[in-house]
Amino acid sequence: MKAIGFKKSLLITEANSFIAFETEIPKPEGRDLLVRIQANSVNPVDYKIRQNAAKDKILETPKIIGWDAVGIIKAVGAEVSLFKTGDAVFYAGDLTRSGSNAEYQLVDERIVGHKPKNLSIAEAAAMPLTGLTAYEAIFDRIKYNPETDKGKSVLILAGAGGVGSIAIQLAKKLTDLTVIATASREESQKWCSDLGADFVVNHHNLKDELKEIGFTEIDFILDFVDLKQYWETAAELIKPQGHIVSITGSSEPLNLNILKNKSVTFSWELMYTRSMYHTADMQRQHDILNKLANLLDDGTLKTTRTTTFTGFTVENLKKAHALQESGKSIGKNVIVF
Template sequence: MKAIAYTQHGLPIEDDNSLIDIDLPKPVPGARDLSVEIRAISVNPADTKLRRNVATSEPRVLGWDAVGIVREIGSEVTLFQPGDEVFYAGSIARPGSYSEFHLVDERIVGHKPSSLSNAEAVALPLTAITAWELLFDRLGVAENGGEGETLLITGAAGGVGSILVQLARQLTHLTIIGTASREETRDWALQLGAHHVIDHSRSITEELSRIGIEQVTHVASLTHTDSHYAQLIEALAPQGKLALIDDPESLDAMPLKRKSLSLHWEFMFARPLFETPDMIRQHQLLERISTLIDQQRLKTTLGEHFGLISAANLRRAHAFIESNRARGKVVLEGFPS
């Protein structure tokens, strides 16, 4: 089968060898696996970070967002049947979805929203899981809760921010403040449901004062946490909650003590990586996301379509992600004939 992999980490994405086309044997499903024929993928910052930073002794296939059709099922599979259209984000401990066929545990897979195309649907799984777990599991906001509380989302127009804004607006009563530094990303966040958008290239506390908000109760820091950390602590009300998803070089928790702030890290691969007892919650939340999409309460976060799934197009997609100028998600669809 066709696949795209890297063999040497750390190469600049402009190097033709940073991602290459290869052929691999078609994988055989284990007991709880689905064998999925891949129709579309999307590219996440996790893909680019692994390619840059993680050494490999053999070709490593990246990619953890997929839409496809179930072709085979393992002996213990109960949630899906061959022919089902599915979407999912996979496990970081297994080969990725840059391949014609892909194995994934059924407990982290959902039925694809019927109202979306493959490209529209594949923009959602990884970021939707991240946003859902961050909002409801890490920050502890209850569905239909949040009355009188405020959520600040840094990087609200990115992949995770684009779905987090929607989830918070549709399923809670939080006041949502997004951050963006360009007019197009500001408009995007407002269209998705943010009540306010402030400029994170300026002082966050001054920007909050400008819109009449002195403190917030919850912060979702999605990018450049190390740059904004002190300001986010200043902006949080006593006993507030800070959750992040990025990778600051270091993080000193001591400044949180004075306000009795809590710190939460969201890593959506934790459940499949450790096969936690509640791993099936990712199946359940993807099913819920699919229903909300088909009810037109949520919409796709597709930002850019980069064409067929090939090494050349994936190099372009990685370069775009690394530019930090992506709005929504970057997707690719179909393999060259």
């Protein structure tokens, strides 16, 4: 099968930042599905791993990354019970295994969902990783409760990004929260408004703009952009007994003590935790993906796909990574094989 990977971490503009090569089609065992990939999408995790996985060495075998995919099941392991050969599926994969930048991929059925029937393969490929991340942030980390959280506020940092774009929709459609998103450019502000944000504020002047719309404190803050940059601001804005969730991490230790007096809860959200550690509730991702598929099929949610590259080629993968690295990407960028 054809695959695209890298042997060394290079700038995306360099000739060998990605290389195409041939490798054997893997065989499914246990609860694995063998999926013939039809489309995938690029997320920040893709370029971050490409930039760091082989900084000081040259890999003997090219590393295959990519953690969003849509495809058709071609074979199943002996213990598979949730799917059958021929099913159309979508998923965000597992950081510890070979990725979706290949014609075939093995993936555990417990982190796979049925593809939304009413979406094209490109539209569906945009949704798994960001959908799971946003859903887990709101319902598994914050643990939104309709009885006690009705009317509260949520601030979504980087509303026009991949995760922010689905978080706005989930918070607006499935909760009674007041949804505030950050965006600075005119096109990204419009994108957030069109997705349903009640308010869109410029992150360059965050506290003042929040004050202008009547918010000096926020119940829930979802960081989808840069925890270190917003840490002190988030600590100042969060209400006593509020909750901050971050997906971004920090290159430096952060002072957790500044949350103490307010008894603020802080949570990390990493969509890969369940698959990395084979947690007891690993199959919840299967359930979430199926729920997202139903919400997409009935029109409650809409795809966040904005850019489509046609053809599984080194050139298209490099273009998608360059766009993602630019920091100006809105929504999701998809490659159709």
